[in-house]
Amino acid sequence: YACRLTSDERLKKVLEGGGTAEVEAAVLKSLQKFKTSQNPDGSWGRSNKAAMTGFALQCFLGHGDTTNSTEFGDSVMKGLMFLIELAKKNPHGMLSEAWEAAKSGAGTYEHGIATTAMCEAYLFSRAGAKQLPGQRECVEKAVNLIIAQQNKAGSWTYGGQVGTAYNPESKGGDLSLANWHF
Numbered sequence: 001y002a003c004r005l006t007s008d009e010r011l012k013k014v015l016e017g018g019g020t021a022e023v024e025a026a027v028l029k030s031l032q033k034f035k036t037s038q039n040p041d042g043s044w045g046r047s048n049k050a051a052m053t054g055f056a057l058q059c060f061l062g063h064g065d066t067t068n069s070t071e072f073g074d075s076v077m078k079g080l081m082f083l084i085e086l087a088k089k090n091p092h093g094m095l096s097e098a099w100e101a102a103k104s105g106a107g108t109y110e111h112g113i114a115t116t117a118m119c120e121a122y123l124f125s126r127a128g129a130k131q132l133p134g135q136r137e138c139v140e141k142a143v144n145l146i147i148a149q150q151n152k153a154g155s156w157t158y159g160g161q162v163g164t165a166y167n168p169e170s171k172g173g174d175l176s177l178a179n180w181h182f
Contacts, residue, residue, distance in 0.1 A: 005064045031063060035075045042082030048106055050086055050095045053079050054114035061120045066129035077132065080121055083114050084134045093141025098165065105158035105177075107165040112156075112180025115142040146181050156181050 005013065014024050034056045038044055045052030057079045065072040067080065087093045095114035096107035122139045125131035149156060149166035155173025158165050 010064060027063060031060060031065070031072055034059060035072060038075055038078060042078035042080075044079070048110055049097060050083060050110040050114040051106075053082055054095075054110070054117040057083075057117035057121065061117065061124065066121070066124045067132065068129050076121070077130075080118070080132055080135065083118055084132060084138045086114075087138040087141055088134065093138065093145050094165075095138075095142055096165075105165070105174075108156065108158040108177055109180065111142065111145065112177065115139075115146060116180060118142055150181075 011021060011024050014020070034044065038056075039049070043049040043053045044056040057076065060072050060076050060079075065076055067073050067077045069076065083095055086095055086097065090096075094107060094111050095118070096110035098107035098110065118135070118139050119142075121129070122131075122135055125135060146156070149168045151157060151168045151170045151173070153171055153173055155178045157167045157170035157172060157174050157177065159167045159170075
């Protein structure tokens with residue numbers, strides 16, 4: 001299970017959807033740029049690394065690349081391992097370097113974005129992609145944290161406790177934050 005589609009199958013789908021070979025070439029060029037700009041620790045970006053890593057991973061995964069992929073598998077693996085190690089540092093499993101900061105909204109956004117990528121990668125591992133040590137546990141902790149921090153209004157907000165920065169006592173919601181958590 002190298003990736004969801006071969007390059008020929010992917011190009012066929014792009015063409016069927018109204019795209020061109022140039023579109024696929026541009027996507028590959030972008031993924032190559034992500035590959036070469038990955039930080040030594042497996043993350044992307046200079047700040048909000050969990051979110052930036054989640055975004056980059058979603059690009060690779062959306063293209064069909066997994067930990068088993070020939071060209072981008074190593075980048076996917078390193079990005080996932082960065083997030084897995086980040087979750088191990090936080091007793092709540094929050095996927096953010098900002099988890100210690102009370103009342104920080106950045107950590108809650110990062111957690112939702114990174115959890116989305118981790119869950120998609122975990123689904124691929126269940127379909128045959130190489131599963132990484134701690135991957136299942138990371139996904140479970142991340143999702144359980146989201147469930148536990150949902151407020152009575154059915155949404156999520158920030159500005160809460162040290163350790164999660166969520167505010168489950170809030171009566172309101174933040175639509176963009178809720179989107180990532182759904």
